[in-house]
Amino acid sequence: MTVSRVINNTGRISEATRKRVRKVMDELHYIPNSMARSLVLQKSKILSLLITDITNPFYTTIARGAEDAAKRSGYRLLFGNSDEDYVKEKDYVDMILSTRVDGVLFAPTGDQSLEHLQQLQKHNIPVVVLDREVPGFDADVVLGDSKEGARNLVEHLIGLGHRRIALINGAHDVSTARLRHAGYREAHLLSGLTIDEALIVYLSYRDFHDESVLDALLQQPMPPTAIFAANNMLAVGVIGALRQRGMQVPRDISVVCFDDFGHAETVNPFLTVAAQPAYQFGSLGMQLLIERIEGEAILENRKLILPSELLIRASTQALNGSLP
Amino acid sequence: MTVSRVINNTGRISEATRKRVRKVMDELHYIPNSMARSLVLQKSKILSLLITDITNPFYTTIARGAEDAAKRSGYRLLFGNSDEDYVKEKDYVDMILSTRVDGVLFAPTGDQSLEHLQQLQKHNIPVVVLDREVPGFDADVVLGDSKEGARNLVEHLIGLGHRRIALINGAHDVSTARLRHAGYREAHLLSGLTIDEALIVYLSYRDFHDESVLDALLQQPMPPTAIFAANNMLAVGVIGALRQRGMQVPRDISVVCFDDFGHAETVNPFLTVAAQPAYQFGSLGMQLLIERIEGEAILENRKLILPSELLIRASTQALNGSLP
């Protein structure tokens, strides 16, 4: 129809008919059907953002950055929330494929996400991987510097005199968990401290569901004097569990973690954290993705590693109780 | 094609061809195109959730509830974030219309959202209104009890001996702001206190951008001894600004607000709040919406009003400095 030419400003149209069409469009409250358009154009102008926990401020801040960047380039966003769950992630990947989105910003649940990423790749959907690297999958990635951030946190604790520092980590199959462990190890090595493997526990980033782990740590002959929780959700759970056991932070035990808590921490700063630039994760990731989609064929994969910032707050104190 | 019959388990198909089709589908990694399907079926199995601030834990918790409920019924979710901005909201409404979503869960930015809601209605898109009522628009709504919640907060302050309580409110054209003001008023009236209009300020729920307002309050001959911030974002801003001015909460001034902060407050409880059941907002709203879409024609509009819970924490204290 001539209408299509008016809407898209393509082809030749006389000013008279253009006005006539516009008028009728207004009268009928006509709005083009983007599905029909996508069907013929073979692109949807929809991108997908898959995150692993929508109640975690780290990820919602990512979402905000991604949304802003997508909007700037005229894309809509289809959100997905995998809840750190491989099966939910699979469902979302199926949905993404059937929706024929133009690209995906993908925060994987773990190494087993490889299968999902490959599935997307097989269908020629551009993917940018976010926050966690997946061994065996090559694509643009935006990561935090987990190792360095972890080292900073642990060195901070060591500087306060702590020698027995527990690591309550995410799952083994998540790259950031491995790297945070590596940073933990490096901090010990650089300070000439030996590591007690009994102080290291791998759980899940989603929440601190297994409190028996904490009891096992606290009942050791020489219990830890500080805990490094590998992300904010774990820290929430750990501190709650500590409180239930009558222990106060930082009086009885110091706690640090990765990732900040958003607004709440600005009101009432408490946790010492390695804060990652979440908004940038989202906006830079989205930029890379859009470049892939719209730009000339980019050959080499790009890897952005964003530094984290050590924010020393009230949840840590020197071992003897006084500040150093 | 026969394939369609296999996918949808409709019509008559022999087991042999069914298997043959399945096999080829697997080989080709075939995934049905949901846009093409939507086009002919005239429904997309996509719902939209429009919230006003994706970095506010209140709304992300709503999102979580909505997502869970949508998933249970096999719907996908298209998120939008209006940022309390009428223009952004308009953009999302256009997008919603062109995507032909099956329904919208809509948290309006304010009374002027009426136009957008009517536009959706005109296109026969089922809408459930969330969190804020829009005068002149009739639909299912899920609301919090703003008046009651506000009254509880203010009565708590009055019970602590406060007599000069400032109200830092959202915008005039948002129903919850008006109701929270009404609750504030009611608490005063019931306690036989007169209200000083100079203590009441209307701003925006989005953030506390105008700090001069705070200076004006503090420089009064009889400055307030407590502040009721109408939502959590305002409280964040107010407390930050107070701190910059060398004032501590609750030592120098008590602060209460509507809406909780998510996980952070469980770690380190600080703000006295009227916590709304955000997850229920989302899941119940989504349920109403899906009933509208799938159920028999429901005639009357439903209005759910969910109570809030007063959580007394550390940001309030008795006027003389000692606890009551």
Added chain:
DNA sequence: TAATTTTGAGTTATCGGTAACACACATGAA
């Protein structure tokens, strides 16, 4: 065995857009 019903699979039209082409008419150059 013939007539009837059932079964399984193919055909066509359609949803609402866009690309590519066709073509009538106006305009300009030779």
Added chain:
DNA sequence: TTCATGTGTGTTACCGATAACTCAAAATTA
């Protein structure tokens, strides 16, 4: 005036699925 070019609009095919229909072959019934 005649032919080439330009301009505006209409036509057709198609994107990938599904509903409704058709129809041959197989199964059932009389």
